[in-house]
Amino acid sequence: MMQTYFSPQQAAHAPLRELNNGEWVDFAETPARLDSVLRALGDTLVARDFGMDPILAVHDPDYIAFLQSAHDEWIAQGRSGDAIGYAFPVRARRPLNHKRIDARIGQYGFDAASPIAAGTWEAAYWGAQSALSAFETMASGDARRAFALCRPPGHHCGRDYFGGYCYLNNAAIVARQAALRGLGPVAILDVDYHHGNGTQDIFYEDKDVLFVSIHADPVEDYPYFWGHADETGTGDGAGKTVNLPLPRGTVWAGYQAALAQALETVRAHDTRFLIVSYGADTFAEDPISHFKLTTSDMREIGTAIGALDLPTLTVMEGGYKIEALGDNVAAFLAGLNKVACTGRPD
Numbered sequence: 001m002m003q004t005y006f007s008p009q010q011a012a013h014a015p016l017r018e019l020n021n022g023e024w025v026d027f028a029e030t031p032a033r034l035d036s037v038l039r040a041l042g043d044t045l046v047a048r049d050f051g052m053d054p055i056l057a058v059h060d061p062d063y064i065a066f067l068q069s070a071h072d073e074w075i076a077q078g079r080s081g082d083a084i085g086y087a088f089p090v091r092a093r094r095p096l097n098h099k100r101i102d103a104r105i106g107q108y109g110f111d112a113a114s115p116i117a118a119g120t121w122e123a124a125y126w127g128a129q130s131a132l133s134a135f136e137t138m139a140s141g142d143a144r145r146a147f148a149l150c151r152p153p154g155h156h157c158g159r160d161y162f163g164g165y166c167y168l169n170n171a172a173i174v175a176r177q178a179a180l181r182g183l184g185p186v187a188i189l190d191v192d193y194h195h196g197n198g199t200q201d202i203f204y205e206d207k208d209v210l211f212v213s214i215h216a217d218p219v220e221d222y223p224y225f226w227g228h229a230d231e232t233g234t235g236d237g238a239g240k241t242v243n244l245p246l247p248r249g250t251v252w253a254g255y256q257a258a259l260a261q262a263l264e265t266v267r268a269h270d271t272r273f274l275i276v277s278y279g280a281d282t283f284a285e286d287p288i289s290h291f292k293l294t295t296s297d298m299r300e301i302g303t304a305i306g307a308l309d310l311p312t313l314t315v316m317e318g319g320y321k322i323e324a325l326g327d328n329v330a331a332f333l334a335g336l337n338k339v340a341c342t343g344r345p346d
């Protein structure tokens with residue numbers, strides 16, 4: 001049985017609204033997502049606390065200090081509700097000692113869809129601890145596969161920025177730990193509808209961590225500025241980033257072909273430890289996405305990845321059709337677990 005890790009503190013992040021297409025709308029990444037998955041999966045294991053060191057191995061200390069204090073600063077400066085930025089640097093950022101919270105949000109954020117609420121840091125911290133708990137059970141040899149029910153998601157945030165509902169990059173945090181523990185070569189396979197721009201940025205110059213993403217073409221879809229096919233890594237990491245953008249309306253046949261290419265890339269990396277950033281927002285009824293995959297297709301994705309027979313840690317990313325989310329996650333994990341693993345990480 002695949003072990004699932006989760007912490008109830010992950011429900012503390014509960015912004016009321018976000019800015020989308022020029023209108024204020026209800027925040028899509030709600031705690032109800034957790035409830036849907038928990039109902040479908042049943043028993044979970046409580047995340048352990050591995051502290052700040054694994055987080056700081058990926059994220060900039062000044063950024064982490066900002067996340068911890070941002071909402072308190074917002075309130076202290078006479079505001080109410082959730083902290084949301086409205087000014088963002090277009091061309092480049094440089095270190096500046098901003099005092100006003102609005103400027104600090106713009107310094108570290110890249111969209112107006114990711115409010116910082118009173119419980120955001122607590123939830124993000126425990127989402128990362130859920131990922132680390134799943135990693136530890138694998139690194140110690142107690143499991144070949146594990147699932148981290150992370151919420152908020154993580155793949156859009158980089159070393160020193162947040163956005164796309166993401167504040168700490170859970171996949172990157174466990175990838176760094178896997179590399180440090182000698183479990184590599186490490187690969188991250190991102191199958192969320194949206195490109196994992198933060199994960200790409202973190203490992204863009206890293207020769208040891210492969211990043212492969214299947215996602216909506218950023219010519220049409222968020223995050224727009226990352227995820228194009230010609231982004232392949234630089235420096236030591238040249239060739240270790242592979243982007244497979246697909247058009248809106250993609251059905252299983254088109255997705256399956258891209259998945260086969262992605263899995264062949266993972267094999268060619270001589271991967272020994274695989275991290276899957278799984279998003280159920282590829283589902284046909286997802287309210288903010290535009291692929292046409294079914295619940296049975298989710299199982300097929302899991303089965304194809306499972307056939308690699310690699311130690312595989314799955315971290316939860318997106319998926320916003322709450323009524324179907326749990327079933328989609330359960331289908332993916334059932335497919336992933338269909339092929340029995342025969343070895344152990346060593």
